[in-house]
Amino acid sequence: xxxxxxxTKRFVVRRGRLRRERVVVxxxxxxxxxxxxxxxxxxxxxxxxxxxxTIKMLTGILVPSAGxxxxxxxxxxxxxxxxxxxxxxxxxQRIQLWWDLPLxxxxxxxxxxxxxxxxxxxxxxxxxxxxxxxxxxxxxxxxQLSLGQRIRGELTAAMLHGPELLFLDEPTIGxxxxxxxxxxEFLGEINREDGVTVMLTTHDLGDIERLCKRLLVIDRGTxxxxxxxxxxxxxxxxxxxLIVDLERPAAPLAVEGAVxxxxxxxxxxxxxxxxxxxxxxxxxxSARLVDLQVAEPDIEEIVRRIYAGG
Amino acid sequence: MxxxxxxxxxxxxxxxxxxxxxxxSFALELVAAFFLSFIDFLAVLVLFHNTHQxxxxxxxxxxxxxxxxxxxxxxxxxxxxxxxxxxxxVRDGNFDIMLVRPRGTLFQIVxxxxxxxxxxxxxxxxxxxxxxxxxxxxxxxxxxxxMVLVSIPAAIVIFSSIWTVGGCIAFWTVDxxxxxxxxxxxxxxxAQYPVDILSSWLRRFLAYIVPLAFVCYFPALYVLDKPDxxxxxxxxxxxxxxxxxxxxxxxxxxxRAAVRHYRSAGG
Numbered sequence: 001x002x003x004x005x006x007x008t009k010r011f012v013v014r015r016g017r018l019r020r021e022r023v024v025v026x027x028x029x030x031x032x033x034x035x036x037x038x039x040x041x042x043x044x045x046x047x048x049x050x051x052x053x054t055i056k057m058l059t060g061i062l063v064p065s066a067g068x069x070x071x072x073x074x075x076x077x078x079x080x081x082x083x084x085x086x087x088x089x090x091x092x093q094r095i096q097l098w099w100d101l102p103l104x105x106x107x108x109x110x111x112x113x114x115x116x117x118x119x120x121x122x123x124x125x126x127x128x129x130x131x132x133x134x135x136x137x138x139x140x141x142x143x144q145l146s147l148g149q150r151i152r153g154e155l156t157a158a159m160l161h162g163p164e165l166l167f168l169d170e171p172t173i174g175x176x177x178x179x180x181x182x183x184x185e186f187l188g189e190i191n192r193e194d195g196v197t198v199m200l201t202t203h204d205l206g207d208i209e210r211l212c213k214r215l216l217v218i219d220r221g222t223x224x225x226x227x228x229x230x231x232x233x234x235x236x237x238x239x240x241x242l243i244v245d246l247e248r249p250a251a252p253l254a255v256e257g258a259v260x261x262x263x264x265x266x267x268x269x270x271x272x273x274x275x276x277x278x279x280x281x282x283x284x285x286s287a288r289l290v291d292l293q294v295a296e297p298d299i300e301e302i303v304r305r306i307y308a309g310g
Numbered sequence: 311m312x313x314x315x316x317x318x319x320x321x322x323x324x325x326x327x328x329x330x331x332x333x334x335s336f337a338l339e340l341v342a343a344f345f346l347s348f349i350d351f352l353a354v355l356v357l358f359h360n361t362h363q364x365x366x367x368x369x370x371x372x373x374x375x376x377x378x379x380x381x382x383x384x385x386x387x388x389x390x391x392x393x394x395x396x397x398x399x400v401r402d403g404n405f406d407i408m409l410v411r412p413r414g415t416l417f418q419i420v421x422x423x424x425x426x427x428x429x430x431x432x433x434x435x436x437x438x439x440x441x442x443x444x445x446x447x448x449x450x451x452x453x454x455x456x457m458v459l460v461s462i463p464a465a466i467v468i469f470s471s472i473w474t475v476g477g478c479i480a481f482w483t484v485d486x487x488x489x490x491x492x493x494x495x496x497x498x499x500x501a502q503y504p505v506d507i508l509s510s511w512l513r514r515f516l517a518y519i520v521p522l523a524f525v526c527y528f529p530a531l532y533v534l535d536k537p538d539x540x541x542x543x544x545x546x547x548x549x550x551x552x553x554x555x556x557x558x559x560x561x562x563x564x565x566r567a568a569v570r571h572y573r574s575a576g577g
Contacts, residue, residue: 011575012575056406059409059410060409060410061406061409061410061573062573062574063570063573063574065574077573080409081412081413081414082412084410084411084412085412087410089407089410091403091406091407094402094403094404094406094407095404096407098324098328099328100328100329100331101324101327101328105324105327109320109321109324112316112317112320113317113411113412113413114411114412115313115412141328141331
């Protein structure tokens with residue numbers, strides 16, 4: 001679905017007012033990856049890492065400085081209009097709906113912009129109305145919608161023409177838990193049932209943990225991770241936490257193979273590698289245990305470690 | 311092509327519907343546009359308060375020029391919009407949304423800024439036109455009627471082309487709004503006055519580079535049966551439609567180059 005080889009984007013930035021100095025910035029430095037049809041993958045990176053520049057090259061907005069991109073068999077920058085019919089894009093903070101019009105009017109306009117046959121339009125719209133529960137606000141002007149409602153509208157707008165590939169930039173930003181959940185379920189469903197390939201750019205690691213099998217991480221223009229989430233945990237998240245509740249508050253435990261991270265009353269947090277049961281046995285020898293749990297490092301923590309490691 | 315016209319009508323229709331949602335506010339804006347644009351014409355009258363002639367032009371003849379230019383300006387403003395929000399669109403990335411839609415960018419911009427209240431200014435132009443014609447005693451014949459009927463669409467195309475080129479500035483500078491206005495309002499201002507009163511370099515610039523002289527100066531010479539004070543070939547008086555097409559072609563080429571620049575330099 002997507003083939004990227006040695007993709008580079010170089011910007012020339014001019015600095016200073018009078019004596020303009022030309023500074024060359026490589027926003028994306030020779031990245032390569034492939035995405036198969038039907039994948040749902042996360043694209044992650046700190047601000048300014050080159051995420052949106054990559055997406056802009058994949059959608060045909062920007063022309064690459066070097067390297068090769070093929071999306072749905074097309075060169076995006078040369079065949080922008082052809083590609084636009086086959087992909088959907090949603091940029092979280094930008095509004096593609098008509099602000100003053102009822103939501104359904106925007107859909108109607110998009111149907112004509114994308115030349116969607118009316119039968120297919122009716123079928124798609126009926127489906128999104130159900131899955132995203134649009135009916136309560138379908139005839140409300142967009143400016144009066146809540147953020148969650150608007151995002152559901154934007155998602156519908158990006159999907160109405162039945163794209164094979166969907167680019168989503170921060171689709172759940174600013175949403176409450178319930179709305180987030182609904183959007184995630186929707187994305188999972190269109191990916192599973194309709195086979196839509198989804199590339200998800202996000203800061204919300206919850207999105208990624210719940211939805212994606214594969215993760216790309218970009219930092220300073222270079223891909224620093226391309227692989228599954230379990231492998232990522234294994235590689236960067238080797239340390240786990242054993243949280244123990246002791247019978248009474250005690251000094252930090254001194255057990256072999258673990259370091260106490262935190263103490264709060266009778267509860268202690270121990271960082272360790274390797275077997276949890278061996279460590280538990282050792283802890284049980286030195287103190288009376290009431291309760292315990294093992295925590296996997298969350299993906300947020302892992303990503304922080306990746307960024308820190310470069 | 312035909313399908314694009316239908317889509318344009320839909321896009322415009324949607325905007326009209328949303329503008330008519332607040333009827334009172336719309337009516338006030340329309341009336342305000344009508345009256346405010348008289349201030350513009352007042353400037354012409356003030357000028358003639360101190361002099362009876364501007365070059366070889368009487369006040370009524372200038373009023374005729376003014377009316378032609380105003381009507382064309384207002385209709386251009388109505389049809390293709392103003393480009394004054396365009397720099398903002400480029401800056402906040404909303405232009406990118408146009409690039410991921412399966413339509414030409416210029417088409418989408420033209421379809422996104424339709425303000426019905428601009429009819430107010432066109433109405434004012436018509437009032438001035440009636441006033442000018444009421445006093446000018448034009449010897450109407452088929453040729454003259456045709457000239458007025460053709461010169462307004464030609465003027466709209468010329469204005470549109472100039473504004474499009476002005477809009478391209480947004481791709482290079484972050485804050486091009488004022489610069490773009492120089493092309494729109496500035497162009498209208500220059501087109502309202504007889505070209506022969508301007509200094510010769512500005513005159514040549516307007517006649518041959520930015521073809522504002524073809525907006526109404528040359529057509530007006532023909533309609534008013536005025537000898538060209540500059541003694542330019544009479545053929546130029548019929549050239550507006552051709553000049554309009556050429557201007558549109560040049561504007562389209564510049565627009566494409568500007569979008570290409572944006573897409574390779576990345577805003």
